[in-house]
Amino acid sequence: MKYRFGLLGKKLAHSLSKIIMEEFFDESGISGEYLLIELKDHKSFCRFASNALKEKVFDGFNVTVPYKEWAFSISKRKKEETEKTGSANVLYLENNEIVGANTDVYGFVKSLTNNFPDIKVGRALVVGAGGAARAVIYGLSMIGVGEIVVVSRTVEKALNLKNFFSEKLNVPLAVKNMKEVEENDGKFDLIVNATPVGMFPESDMSPLSEKILNRISDRGIVFDLIYNPIKTKLLRICEQRSINTLNGLEMLVLQAAESFRIWTGIYPHTEKAFKKAYKVLK
Numbered sequence: 001m002k003y004r005f006g007l008l009g010k011k012l013a014h015s016l017s018k019i020i021m022e023e024f025f026d027e028s029g030i031s032g033e034y035l036l037i038e039l040k041d042h043k044s045f046c047r048f049a050s051n052a053l054k055e056k057v058f059d060g061f062n063v064t065v066p067y068k069e070w071a072f073s074i075s076k077r078k079k080e081e082t083e084k085t086g087s088a089n090v091l092y093l094e095n096n097e098i099v100g101a102n103t104d105v106y107g108f109v110k111s112l113t114n115n116f117p118d119i120k121v122g123r124a125l126v127v128g129a130g131g132a133a134r135a136v137i138y139g140l141s142m143i144g145v146g147e148i149v150v151v152s153r154t155v156e157k158a159l160n161l162k163n164f165f166s167e168k169l170n171v172p173l174a175v176k177n178m179k180e181v182e183e184n185d186g187k188f189d190l191i192v193n194a195t196p197v198g199m200f201p202e203s204d205m206s207p208l209s210e211k212i213l214n215r216i217s218d219r220g221i222v223f224d225l226i227y228n229p230i231k232t233k234l235l236r237i238c239e240q241r242s243i244n245t246l247n248g249l250e251m252l253v254l255q256a257a258e259s260f261r262i263w264t265g266i267y268p269h270t271e272k273a274f275k276k277a278y279k280v281l282k
């Protein structure tokens with residue numbers, strides 16, 4: 001049997017997913033291909049994804065910006081993380097029904113806890129209120145964080161997110177603006193950048209001011225979900241200030257590995273895929 005999976009999104013020129021998935025096929029001795037498919041709007045996304053799965057032209061899809069919420073809406077059955085985040089980055093067919101999963105949550109939590117096994121987060125600051133922020137917030141609730149503060153350029157989006165989570169989280173979640181946090185908020189044990197600010201080709205930008213970085217607690221961590229470049233401007237500044245850092249590459253590889261497991265039943269070795277992706281970015 002030869003599997004066929006694909007990534008659905010809008011702009012995929014710089015995607016590393018094909019390189020990662022092809023390495024997983026090699027590593028696990030499974031025969032398959034992974035295609036990158038750009039779709040121009042949500043209507044074409046919904047039509048293509050539904051038909052290709054139901055007609056068994058594809059065995060599964062990963063979904064990226066801007067279609068993760070649409071992937072949620074076309075999923076007849078939803079895994080718990082999908083339900084809790086309102087977004088799906090993995091689609092497949094089971095008993096003739098489209099199932100939506102969210103492996104960003106797994107990737108985020110696993111990467112964080114792999115790198116900081118003793119992590120204890122009292123307060124966390126999440127910058128951004130899009131799909132990745134939802135996965136991060138739910139992931140943080142899973143590791144027992146004490147309080148989450150969200151800041152977002154568009155305040156309505158953060159308030160929508162707060163409403164969305166209102167009865168789903170066992171953690172207090174506050175929405176604040178950047179100035180408020182800069183001027184008079186307490187310390188954070190973890191800050192997560194869940195915006196594309198600082199991503200290639202606009203690598204000379206940082207989503208956080210020095211004032212915000214002053215809010216990091218002594219053994220605090222800054223996790224930038226961006227993986228291209230590997231070391232964003234934000235992470236470079238943090239390193240200069242001896243703040244613990246983590247980039248998004250391992251999360252990317254781990255969410256892909258969990259997708260692969262869902263589709264094939266086999267969790268692949270991730271080391272070689274990580275090294276290959278790292279080499280491309282270096």
Ligand code: NAP
Binds near residue numbers: 225
């Ligand atoms: P998204 O749904 O489009 O959300 C992006 C968020 O960033 C929105 O809240 C948006 O605010 C904000 N934003 C965008 N441009 C901004 C700017 N110039 N200044 C301030 N805020 C800005 O995207 P996403 O899926 O959440 O992804 C966010 C980032 O996470 C991307 O860099 C993506 O590559 C990364 N990511 C990494 C992984 C991984 O595996 N490492 C997985 C998922 C995502 P507005 O509403 O105001 O536009």
